[in-house]
Amino acid sequence: MSTMIAPARETVRAADRVSAARRHVSPGETLSQTLTMAWRALKKMRRNPEQFFDVTFQPVLLTAMFAYIFGGAIAGDVASYLPLMIPGILAQTVLTSCMATGTQLREDMEKGVFDRFKSFPIARIAPLAGPMVADLLRYTIAATLTFCMGLLLGYRPGGGAPGVFAAIVLAIFTGWSLAWVFTWVGTIARSAQAVQGISMMILFPLTFLSNAFVPVETLPDWLAAFVKINPVSHLVTAARDLANSALVTGEVAWTVLACLIVITIFAPLSVHSYKRHM
Amino acid sequence: MSITELDRAGGGAVVSGGTGLAVHAEGLVKTFGEHRAVDGIDLDVRPGEIFGVLGPNGAGKTTTLRMLATLLKIDAGRAEIFGVDVVGNPHVIRQLVGVTGQYASVDEHLTARENLWLFGRLLGIASPRARRIATELLEQFGLEEAANKPIAQFSGGMRRRLDLAASLISRPPLIFLDEPTTGLDPRTRGQMWDTIRGLVADGCTVLLTTQYLDEADQLADRVAVIDLGRKVAEGTPDELKTAVGNSTLQLLLAEPGEVPAAAEVVRRVLGSDPVLSPERGRLNVALDQADLAADVLIALRTAGVSITSVSVAKPSLDEVFLALTGHGADGDDENSREENR
The missing domain is CATH 3.30.70.920 (Lrp/AsnC effector binding domain/regulation of amino acid metabolism (RAM) domain)
Incomplete structure (x- = not known):
């Protein structure tokens, strides 16, 4: 601390720096900055393993609970309920884990280090997209555990490994897309608790008012109408077709389309509201 | 490209004015609801000087600094940094200004070394070089022993030093220091003053805020006194002392x-x-x-x-x-x- 700045350092010349300054962030720089922010998020996860609780315990517990509670009532027995239920649980766990994206972003944004990120010449989207890239790991854990738990309970997916893999990839992509909604909520809400509350309100109707756990035919007409347009239903149907019969149906296209629409709307909204916060 | 930083003017020269000033601000205004936190402040900071903004809590010092650093929207007035318009070219301004905030803006979850590496990477420095710069800065700021400890275990003075080190990674020509020694013990305070003088010796320009008259006296070439969002006096510390x-x-x-x-x-x-x-x-x-x-x-x-x-x-x-x-x-x-x- 006594000899602070080494005397041999070359002088900082303001005029040179002004002329060398770049006017905007290139897409390549944006990607590299996003990946650097993802590295930060992964480091954080490793040092706070409780961040993995929701993606580990929830799939394990929910799969077991739902199988034994609803199995007999809905499908006659556990074994015949599993092919219906596992893709539903898959969708639900991935969506629940993407809800945490918004809450954690809000908590993070209140910390001093975000001031530095804002003062840096980096793409405004990088601090938002970085954690979302890191969250892909969480979705992967949640999706894989759901299927493992299913296998343990006696689920034998007819689609085989490729079908299951495709279903997992689709679920992860959907989770990542919908996470932009929660990221946006994270940038507009006043506190992490508020994010949690708003996210729950979005998430519960989306997952439970779908065909995730019960056949649509058992629902009243007005409810069935909503269930049929709910994007989560499309994900669940697509995942069922993939995992149980290795069929790529039109549902996959609907799911991907819905996801793209969500990204197109909420990614710019999130960046806009993040910038406005400054 | 729409979601990365856009600049409105497209290509061409960024520098407009020929003032030759490091900071030139005219009639800066920031309103929070009914409250005019900054109410028409003019500032001229010459290259290579330490300029002090002196004022009590709530005078508008931090708000002024944050507007100049593109962290807050400028409600009225205009500002240029090295001739570059702050509102029109925020991305260029961010490459010219290093900001050290009142509350250390480093990542609590990372170690000191990881923090500096992360910031270096974000600034577009290749990984090996970012690592080298981190090591150099940790040495310069006397933090090498704590380099691999989580920030949570750092003292206030260590955090401030790390924070300042982080602002120097890209060696910006202009450095903003928001109350750099508030809450530091006298010894650490003296060290921080030496560091700040060293920056200017390197060719940097420093704009700092402080609540302490003696800090402004010790460090600053010129001082602006701010009260209730307005500038009430400006001059060298000697001129101020003649008045006081x-x-x-x-x-x-x-x-x-x-x-x-x-x-x-x-x-x-x-x-x-x-x-x-x-x-x-x-x-x-x-x-x-x-x-x-x-x-x-x-x-x-x-x-x-x-x-x-x-x-x-x-x-x-x-x-x-x-x-x-x-x-x-x-x-x-x-x-x-x-x-x-």
């Missing part, structure tokens, strides 16, 4: 009625007007040298003015305000407030 005095003689008279007589005595002895405090019977006399206190006291005795208590103190920020504006940092003198408007 090196020390202040505080007198409490036995008879409040004798204040005019006492003021007359002071005027005769020192040739300057004392400041009458809001409480009746009190006089504050700015002194260039503490020795002059004796002259004043002897003259008062000769004139038959009797005194209840006497003290000689270094001028506090409040007295700077008293001297500069005629009211304290939270003053209530009607007339002098009128003058300020």
